[in-house]
Each structure stands twice: as C-alpha cells, then as structure tokens.
Amino acid sequence: MLELKDISITFNENTVNEKKALQHISLTVNDGDFITIIGSNGAGKSTLLNCISGSYEIDEGQIILNGKHMEYMKEYNRAKKIGRLFQDPLKGTAPDMSIEENLELAYRRGNEQNSLYHRFFKIGLTKAERKLMKEKVSLLGLDLESRFASKVGLLSGGQRQALTLMMATINTPDLLLLDEHTAALDPKTAKQVMEITDQLIKDEKITTIMITHNIAQALHYGNRLIMMNEGKILYEFSNEEKAKLTIEDVMKLYQQKSHNDFSDSMLLD
C-alpha cells in the first residue's frame, strides 16, 4: 500500500519562475490497484511520480510505502521496491551491454542475495537463471530470447521499452510507475507494449500508477482513474464510475473545472 499524505513541492521558490508543481496531494493506493492518471501538460503528473521515486525531494508531506516512510530515502534505495518506465525508450536500458547483461543487472537488483560474494565474485547467470530469464522474455512475444547476446542498442524503441518493462518487473516490485511509456512509440507498437504491460500487471498483481495522455487508454486500463490539474487532483473515479465514463464526459468535466481546453494536449482515440 502506498500512502501519500498532503505532499507539496515548489520549484524555484521565491523567484519569478516559482512553480507550485504539487499542492497538498493526498492519495492512497491499495495493493493491486492499477491507477491511470490524466491531465494536461504541466499538470504535475510526472512530478508526482518523480516525488514517489525519489528523483525529487518533496517540501512537505509524507510518502509511506508498505508502512515505511520514504521521504528521506535516497532514490537508488527506493528503487529496490519501485520499478519505473519513462516515455523515452532509450532511458531504461544500457545500449552497449547485451540483453542478457541488462537483464542480469535488473535481476540482481533488490534481490536479497546481494552479499559481497554476489557483488564481486559471482559471474554471469547460472543455467537455471538464464532459463528463467528466457522464459520470462519469451512472454513478450518479440523473439528477444534468441538474441540474448546482442547489444541492446541494436533493438528498436518498442523492443527496448518491452525489455525495460521486463527489467522493471523481473523481481516483482512493490510499485510500478509508468510515465507515458508508450507515447514515443508508433501506434501499433504502442498498443502491443500496452497489452504486454497490462498482462504483466495482471499476472503478477503489481500495484501500478500509469500516466497517459491518451484518454481512451486511461479509461480502458486499470481500476481507478485520476485527473490532475495545476498540481492538484481534480477528480478521482472508482472502477465502477470509470466504467461508465466516456471520453466526452472526461472532456466536459475537465473544461468545467479547469477552464482549460483539454483537446490541445490530449489524444482522443
């Protein structure tokens, strides 16, 4: 369970560029929840995820993951429990290393067998581990398992994003944060990666927060929907409410509340 209690962050405080990016956000994410977040550009969606993951330090409030306070925890320590994907498919993998090496790095992450021996003397994957990796990767249906020794830099954006997803979930994380992770892919690949994502989340029952600028996607996936604007949560919909919503409803609601035109920053398909 993730609890956000009254969190706020302000960039460039006391300057002309002051930006209250998050204003008193409170949110409880239950185990197994798959929350989608929508909102126009600059609403603070990415900032919210960055605060949870520790890329940004919050000014006020509390972030509690499974009973553990995380406000002052370093980013790389939080990463033991949190998997992340970004919009840029190049961000999540090391291009000059092989698929296997990338996976190995991810596999050992947060794996409790992180003794000195494992860090300095354990070389490569065992046969059983490699078999497990190949099985998992074959679930992606991209035939990456036959190219384990290839450098990741040779893969397409979609393949790299799928691999990143595999890396982020290979040790089931307590929380998965997706920041428009299909937005940079061509529509067909985006759909494919989104389907894989949804399947993985369901299979492993991963608690997930996903930002998307595609309203249809936000309505179709997940069990809760959040609408953000100007650093605040504008609306929150439960699974039942979300099921009844249409794209037009979402647009209307947004315009009423924010006096903003939604359509310039949102995809309607």
Place this chain on the structure above:
Amino acid sequence: MSLNTILGAIELGLLFSIMSFGIYITFKVLDFPDLTVDGSFTAGAVTSAVLSIAGHPYLAILAGTLVSCFAGMVTGFLHTKMKVNYILAGILTMTGLYSINLKIAGGTPNLSLFNVSTIFTEFHELLTSIGLPSQVLERSNLILLLLIVIACMLVLNLFFKTQMGLALRATGNNEEMVRASSINTDAMKITGLALANAFVGLCAAIYTQHQTFYDISQGIGMMVVALTSIIIGETVFGKRTVLNSLVSIVLGAMIYRLLLSFALAQGMDPNDWKLLCASLVAIVISIPTIKLFIEKRRKRARRYGGK
C-alpha cells in the same frame, strides 16, 4: 630497426598497457575523463621508488598501487559528493599530489634505483635458479611483464562480468537507468576511479623498477599516451566485447611503442612526438563530427546542386 629495438618496444608496450587498462576504465567504461592520472602515476612511481630503495621490492609495487588508488578515490569523492566539476576534481587532486610526491621522495625531484633489488631482478634470479638457458634469461623482463599483463587481463575480464563490473559499465552507459535500478551511482564512480587509478599506480610502480629511475615529471602526458594507444588498438583490432577491448588495448600499446621507436630511428625529434599524439587523439575523437559535417554538405549539394 633491430630485433632488440622491436622487443624493447614490445616490452614497454606491455608495461604501459597496464596503465591503458586504467584509462580504459575511466574514459571508456565510466565515460569519465579523469585527469588525476598524470599525478597518480607519479605518486605510484615515487612510492615504489622509495620502498624499493628501502629494500622492499614487492611491498613497493603494492603500496604504489594503493597510493594511486587512494588518489582516484579523492577525485571521485570531490566530484560525486562535493559536486566539483570532474575536470577540476582531477586537476585538484593532480596538483595536490605534486607536493605529496615531493614529500614522499624526501624533497628531491628524482631518485636512482641503481643496484636496488626489484621484481625484475628477483624474477631474473628465480629463472636463473631453475637453470633456464641464457637466451631465456636475457628476456626475463619481457616474460615477467607478459605474465603480469595476462593476469591483469584475466582479472579485469572476469571483474566486468560480476555484478559490480556490470553496474560499473552500465553507469558509464546509462547513468539514469542505473540509478533507477537501485545502484548507488556515486559509489560506482568512486569505485571505478579507485580501480582505474590502481592500475595506473601499478603500472607506475613497475615502470620505476623497470627504468631503475624515478623523476617527478615521469607522469606528464601519460594520459594522452594511454589514450592514443587505446585508440590505435580499438581502431585496428575492434572493441566488440570486453575481452576484445582488453586485447586491443595491449596490442595498441605495443603498436604505439613500435611506431615511436620507428619514428625516433628515422631521426624524428622526440619533442615533436607529443604533438603528433595529441593531434591523433583530437582527430579520432572529431571523426563523428566531421562525418556529420560532410554528410550535411553532401545533402545540401544534392538539394541545390546542378543549378
């Protein structure tokens, strides 16, 4: 060139490939141009010289390695924790080391290791005692260096396959990803700098014993030498895998020394050599940009040409 000159060049090539391993770790793996090395090379050399003169040839090598390793850590600390720009962090450590190196040497800028026992004399004695023929004994230095370099290569190749090694490579390749996979990138950078400078120190410590001479200016320009030979090696012999890179580095260092010997034999002014190396490094690093420029030109010519 005589056979002796060629073998001599190969011997020096082997010796300096140890240094190239260090430069490879910082420049290539970590993507961190570390300027500590000119200073840490001298630090390794002076430590080795002083302890060798005191009669501890093996301890000399170990201590020389550790002193440089520590210098690398200082640079890493300054950069990651104190947020000093990486170029400046290296220069600060290097500058500070100048005074320390003088102190270690007892205030003199150079030391002679004439008639001092070194790993080379010890190894020669060992080979003599097992009764090897004189043709082999004559080459004992070359043999010892070959063994050391092979050992370094094996250790490094294995290291880069461990968790630590993978994390180090990933840190230079995609730092953001590494942080997102719960690895402390600051710690990785400090480790990498420590390891790299340890190799630089090891090379310097051996070099001093090999030359039986220490001079405070020994380290100057060493970084460019190592970088030049890495570039030669990778260009000629490739860099597909880590092992491939390591072999290329050793061969590159040999070619570098052979070219140097050849140029000197042809009557080249030794003082012009550095300019040549610096130019080579500059040109090779600029190649991608130059290619881009030419391509742009071509495109423009295609679009507006023929009119």
